[in-house]
Amino acid sequence: MQYMPVTESMFLVAETRDQPMHVGGLQLFVPREGQTSEELAEEMAASFAAATDVAPMFLKRPATPAQFAGYTAWSFDDEIDPDYHLRRIILPRPGAVRDLLRYVSLNHGALLDRRRPMWEMHIIEGLADGRVALYTKVHHSVVDGVTALRLLQRTLSTDPADRTGTAVWDARLKRRRPPVERESKGLLASITGAASQVLDIADQVVGLAPAAAKIAVAGVTDKDYFAPMQQAPQTILNVPIGSARRFAAQDWPVERLRAVGKAQKMTLNDVVVAMCAGAMRTYLSDHDALPDESLVAVMPVSLHADGDDDGNAVTAISVRMATDLEDAGERLAAIKASTTAAKKAVRGLRPLQALALGAATIWPLAFNTVPGFVEYTPTGFNLMISNVPGPEEQLYWNGARLDGCYPVSIPMEGLAMNITVTTVSGKANFGIIGARAELPRLQRILDHLETTLTELEALPPA
Amino acid sequence: MQYMPVTESMFLVAETRDQPMHVGGLQLFVPREGQTSEELAEEMAASFAAATDVAPMFLKRPATPAQFAGYTAWSFDDEIDPDYHLRRIILPRPGAVRDLLRYVSLNHGALLDRRRPMWEMHIIEGLADGRVALYTKVHHSVVDGVTALRLLQRTLSTDPADRTGTAVWDARLKRRRPPVERESKGLLASITGAASQVLDIADQVVGLAPAAAKIAVAGVTDKDYFAPMQQAPQTILNVPIGSARRFAAQDWPVERLRAVGKAQKMTLNDVVVAMCAGAMRTYLSDHDALPDESLVAVMPVSLHADGDDDGNAVTAISVRMATDLEDAGERLAAIKASTTAAKKAVRGLRPLQALALGAATIWPLAFNTVPGFVEYTPTGFNLMISNVPGPEEQLYWNGARLDGCYPVSIPMEGLAMNITVTTVSGKANFGIIGARAELPRLQRILDHLETTLTELEALPPA
Numbered sequence: 016m017q018y019m020p021v022t023e024s025m026f027l028v029a030e031t032r033d034q035p036m037h038v039g040g041l042q043l044f045v046p047r048e049g050q051t052s053e054e055l056a057e058e059m060a061a062s063f064a065a066a067t068d069v070a071p072m073f074l075k076r077p078a079t080p081a082q083f084a085g086y087t088a089w090s091f092d093d094e095i096d097p098d099y100h101l102r103r104i105i106l107p108r109p110g111a112v113r114d115l116l117r118y119v120s121l122n123h124g125a126l127l128d129r130r131r132p133m134w135e136m137h138i139i140e141g142l143a144d145g146r147v148a149l150y151t152k153v154h155h156s157v158v159d160g161v162t163a164l165r166l167l168q169r170t171l172s173t174d175p176a177d178r179t180g181t182a183v184w185d186a187r188l189k190r191r192r193p194p195v196e197r198e199s200k201g202l203l204a205s206i207t208g209a210a211s212q213v214l215d216i217a218d219q220v221v222g223l224a225p226a227a228a229k230i231a232v233a234g235v236t237d238k239d240y241f242a243p244m245q246q247a248p249q250t251i252l253n254v255p256i257g258s259a260r261r262f263a264a265q266d267w268p269v270e271r272l273r274a275v276g277k278a279q280k281m282t283l284n285d286v287v288v289a290m291c292a293g294a295m296r297t298y299l300s301d302h303d304a305l306p307d308e309s310l311v312a313v314m315p316v317s318l319h320a321d322g323d324d325d326g327n328a329v330t331a332i333s334v335r336m337a338t339d340l341e342d343a344g345e346r347l348a349a350i351k352a353s354t355t356a357a358k359k360a361v362r363g364l365r366p367l368q369a370l371a372l373g374a375a376t377i378w379p380l381a382f383n384t385v386p387g388f389v390e391y392t393p394t395g396f397n398l399m400i401s402n403v404p405g406p407e408e409q410l411y412w413n414g415a416r417l418d419g420c421y422p423v424s425i426p427m428e429g430l431a432m433n434i435t436v437t438t439v440s441g442k443a444n445f446g447i448i449g450a451r452a453e454l455p456r457l458q459r460i461l462d463h464l465e466t467t468l469t470e471l472e473a474l475p476p477a
Numbered sequence: 478m479q480y481m482p483v484t485e486s487m488f489l490v491a492e493t494r495d496q497p498m499h500v501g502g503l504q505l506f507v508p509r510e511g512q513t514s515e516e517l518a519e520e521m522a523a524s525f526a527a528a529t530d531v532a533p534m535f536l537k538r539p540a541t542p543a544q545f546a547g548y549t550a551w552s553f554d555d556e557i558d559p560d561y562h563l564r565r566i567i568l569p570r571p572g573a574v575r576d577l578l579r580y581v582s583l584n585h586g587a588l589l590d591r592r593r594p595m596w597e598m599h600i601i602e603g604l605a606d607g608r609v610a611l612y613t614k615v616h617h618s619v620v621d622g623v624t625a626l627r628l629l630q631r632t633l634s635t636d637p638a639d640r641t642g643t644a645v646w647d648a649r650l651k652r653r654r655p656p657v658e659r660e661s662k663g664l665l666a667s668i669t670g671a672a673s674q675v676l677d678i679a680d681q682v683v684g685l686a687p688a689a690a691k692i693a694v695a696g697v698t699d700k701d702y703f704a705p706m707q708q709a710p711q712t713i714l715n716v717p718i719g720s721a722r723r724f725a726a727q728d729w730p731v732e733r734l735r736a737v738g739k740a741q742k743m744t745l746n747d748v749v750v751a752m753c754a755g756a757m758r759t760y761l762s763d764h765d766a767l768p769d770e771s772l773v774a775v776m777p778v779s780l781h782a783d784g785d786d787d788g789n790a791v792t793a794i795s796v797r798m799a800t801d802l803e804d805a806g807e808r809l810a811a812i813k814a815s816t817t818a819a820k821k822a823v824r825g826l827r828p829l830q831a832l833a834l835g836a837a838t839i840w841p842l843a844f845n846t847v848p849g850f851v852e853y854t855p856t857g858f859n860l861m862i863s864n865v866p867g868p869e870e871q872l873y874w875n876g877a878r879l880d881g882c883y884p885v886s887i888p889m890e891g892l893a894m895n896i897t898v899t900t901v902s903g904k905a906n907f908g909i910i911g912a913r914a915e916l917p918r919l920q921r922i923l924d925h926l927e928t929t930l931t932e933l934e935a936l937p938p939a
Contacts, residue, residue: 032494032588053570098579099721099913105567105603108515117560125587126494130719130914141567257592259561451561452592 016078017089019156024087026156027077027129031428033258035126037133038160039423040167041119041264041446042149043142047175047414055147055415056140059180060103062413063136066185069095072157073184076132095132095184106141115142116262116458119150123423123448124260127154136183146418151183160422161403164437171410171417180413247396248306250299252431256450263458264421266442271468278476279347285354286471287402287436287443288312289347292336293467294460295398296346299338301459309349310336311396316358332357333396343470398432399424405439421446432457478540479551481618486549488618489539489591493890495720497588499595500622501885502629503581503726503908504611505604509637509876517609517877518565518602521642524875525563525598528647531556534619535646538594554594557646562596568603577604578724578920581612585885585910586722589616598645608880613645622884623865626899633872633879642875709858710768712761714893718912725920726883728904733930740938741809747816748933749864749898749905750774751809754798755929756922757860758808761800763921771811772798773858778820794819795858805932860894861886867901883908894919 030036046055078088133154299305337349422435431450492498508517540550595616761767799811884897893912
C-alpha cells in the first residue's frame with residue numbers, strides 16, 4: 016500500500032460515466048525498409064508480451080476501487096493480465112486515417128476498470144498507408160498527459176539501427192535509458208499540488224481558490240489581461256456531456272508555425288492560440304453558435320521561459336482568443352496583447368502568488384461534476400489549449416519511424432472540447448478531443464486550422 | 478416523452494461502473510456459396526447503413542441521463558449516429574474463435590452512453606474459419622436478453638433464397654415480418670413487474686419480498702425443495718466485481734442433450750443444470766474453491782409447460798446443483814429431485830403466489846450494489862442459469878447460414894457468473910459471462926461441460 020495524495024485521488028473522485036478521466040496518446044509508425052505493417056505489428060506484440068518485468072506505475076491500482084471509498088491508497092498487483100491490457104485490432108477497409116480516429120474516439124469514451132492497473136495499449140493495423148498505430152490509455156490519477164507522452168517517447172531511440180525497442184511498461188527502461196526529462200505532473204495536478212504543498216492544505220485545494228484570486232487579481236491592472244473569476248461567454252463547448260467521444264488529429268510542420276511566430280514577433284504558443292482561435296471562430300459560426308464576446312482559453316505557461324518555447328506548465332493563464340474579431344490581423348494582435356499581459360502579470364508575481372493564480376484560474380473545474388453546476392453557473396473559460404514541447408530529433412522504435420504522436424486528452428462536464436498540441440521531430444501534432452453528441456463534425460476543425468494558418472502566413476510582418 | 482416503468486428504470490438505477498446492465502448476443506454466420514467473408518461483411522454493413530427508418534425502441538434514451546435523476550421518462554431521438562452505433566472491426570491474426578471471444582469480453586465491460594439510444598452493433602471479420610460475427614449490445618432497460626435474441630432472429634429467414642435481410646433496428650421489420658413470438662420481459666423484469674402490477678405496488682418491488690417469502694415458504698414442505706431465503710455457500714462466484722469481463726461460448730447438438738434427457742427421464746432444463754453442475758464442480762475444484770455444500774442456482778421456469786421444453790420464464794426457482802456429490806449418477810438424481818420438488822411447489826401455488834415466490838427468490842439482487850452488502854450478507858444463491866428456447870429451423874441472413882447464436886448476459890455484484898443457453902436450429906448454444914479478475918480461466922468451463930455431457934451419456938438409463 017502506498018499513500019495516494021489528493022492530487023492523484025481527485026481524478027478518481029471527479030470521474031463519472033460521462034467524464035472518464037484517462038489521458039491517451041496515439042502514435043503512428045512507418046515500418047522500416049522491407050518490413051510490412053503486419054510484420055511490424057507482430058514484432059511490437061512479441062516485444063511487448065516479452066516485457067514481463069513491469070514497472071510499478073503499471074502495476075498500481077486504487078486499494079479500494081468502489082466509488083464511495085476515499086481513495087487514500089494505491090496497492091500493487093504482482094503481475095498484469097496481458098490479454099486485458101494489450102489489445103490488437105485490424106481496422107475495417109478502407110483503412111483511412113478517419114477509421115483510425117473513429118476507433119480511438121469509441122475507445123476513449125470507455126471507462127478503465129479500477130480493479131486492475133488502469134491502462135490499456137492497443138496495437139492497430141489496417142491503415143491503407145501501411146503505418147501501424149499505437150493507442151495508449153492511462154488513468155490521469157496514475158500519470159498526466161504530458162508525462163504519458165514522455166514515457167512513450169522513452170521507448171523510442173534516435174538511432175534507426177537501435178533494436179532494443181520494448182514496451183512502455185518495461186521495468187528495464189528506467190535502468191537502461193535516461194530518466195524522463197522535466198517530469199511534470201500536468202496542469203491540474205501541478206498547479207493544485209504545488210499550491211497545496213506550499214500552503215500545507217492538501218485537503219482543501221478548492222477552498223484555496225477565493226483567497227488566491229484576491230492575491231492574483233490585486234496585482235493586475237492591465238486592461239488586456241483577462242483575470243480569473245471573470246465571466247466567459249456561454250457556448251456549445253460549455254454544457255453537460257455524454258461519455259461518447261470524437262477525436263480528430265493532424266500535424267503541421269513546426270517550421271510553418273515558427274515562421275509565422277518570427278514574422279509576427281510571437282511565441283509558438285501564441286501561434287497555436289491564433290490557429291485555434293481562427294478555427295474555432297469558423298467552427299462555431301458554421302453551427303450558428305459564435306458568441307458576440309471572445310472565447311476565453313486557459314493555457315499552461317512556464318514561469319521562467321522567455322523564448323519561443325513556453326516550456327513546462329507551472330501555472331495557467333486565461334487568454335482572450337479574440338474570436339469576436341473577423342480580421343485575422345486584428346485577431347492576432349489582440350491575442351498577442353492578451354497573452355503578453357497575462358504572462359507579464361504572472362512574471363510580476365512571486366512564485367506562491369503565481370501558483371495561486373493558476374489555482375484560481377482553474378478552480379471552477381472542481382465543481383463541474385456537481386449536478387446542475389454546469390447549467391446554472393457562469394463559465395469562467397471556454398476551453399483548455401495546451402502546447403507540450405517534445406524532442407526535436409527523429410525517433411524510431413526498432414527502426415520504425417515515429418510519424419505522428421497525437422495527445423488524446425479529457426473533455427469534462429462544462430468543457431466539452433480540449434486541444435492539446437505536442438511538437439515532436441519537427442511536427443506540431445494537434446489532438447482535438449470532444450464530446451461526441453455535443454460537438455458534431457469536430458473533424459472540420461482540422462481544415463479550419465489549415466485555413467487559419469494559411470491566413471496567418473499571408474499577413475504582413477509585424 | 479414516455480413514462481418509464483420501474484421494471485425498466487431499475488436497470489438504470491442498479492447500473493454502476495463495475496456492473497454494466499446491458500445484454501448482448503453473438504451471432505456467427507457462414508457466407509453463402511461463392512461469397513467471401515469480406516463480401517458478407519460489406520453486404521451487412523451496406524444493408525444496415527441503408528436502414529434509416531429506425532424502430533422507436535432503437536431511438537429511445539433516458540430523458541434525464543445523469544445518474545442522480547429519477548429516470549421517470551424515455552425521450553426519443555429523431556435519428557441515430559451510425560458511426561457510433563454500427564461498428565466494424567477485423568480481428569488480429571490468427572483469427573481464432575478465442576480472439577473473437579476476447580473482443581466480446583473487452584467490449585461487454587464498457588458502459589453504454591446514456592445520452593444516446595443505448596445499443597451498439599459490431600460487425601466482426603477476420604475469423605480464420607471464414608465466418609462473420611455480429612455482436613449486439615443493448616441496455617437491459619430497453620430490452621431483456623430473451624427478447625433481444627428474438628429480435629435478432631426476426632431479421633433472419635428460414636429461406637436461404639430470401640434476400641430481404643436488414644438491420645435489427647429497421648422499422649420495416651415489424652410491418653414485414655410476424656411479431657416476435659412470446660415476447661417476454663426476462664426474468665427480473667417479468668417477475669418483479671408482474672408481481673408489482675398484481676399488487677399495485679410498482680414503486681415498492683423490494684418491499685414485497687418478505688411478504689412474498691412468507692406466502693411461498695408456507696406452501697412448501699418437500700425436503701428436496703430449496704426455498705428462498707435459505708443460505709447458499711459462500712464461493713468465489715459471490716464477491717464484489719470489477720467491470721472487466723470474460724466471455725466463453727460453445728454449442729452442442731441439442732440431440733445429445735435430448736438423448737440424455739430421454740434416457741434419464743429429465744427435462745432439457747435438467748440436463749443443462751446437470752452439465753453446468755459437473756462443469757462448475759471441476760472448475761471450482763481446480764481453483765481450490767469447491768464449497769462443502771452444494772451450489773444453488775436460480776433458474777427461470779414456466780408455470781405451464783410440462784414437457785421437455787420448460788418454455789418461457791414466468792417465475793424463478795432455486796435448484797441445488799449437487800456439486801457436493803462426486804458421482805455423476807448421484808448428482809444427476811439429486812438435481813432431478815431438486816428441480817422436480819421446486820416445480821411441484823410452484824405448480825401448487827396460485828399465479829400470484831408463484832410470482833411472489835419468484836420475487837422472493839431473486840429479491841436480494843436489489844441490494845447487491847449497496848456498498849458492503851455483498852461482503853457481509855449471506856448468499857441466497859450462487860449463480861443464475863437460463864435456458865431460452867428458440868426456433869428449431871435453420872435460419873439465414875441473405876443466404877448466409879446462422880451457425881451459432883450465443884447469449885452474453887450480465888454478471889452482477891455478488892453474482893460474478895451467468896450462464897445462459899439458447900437452443901436454435903438444433904444447437905444448444907452456451908454463453909458464459911464472468912467477471913474477468915475474479916474468475917480466471919473461465920473458458921475451461923467449456924471443456925468441463927463436454928466432459929460432463931460425455932459422463933451423463935455413459936450413465937445407465939433411469
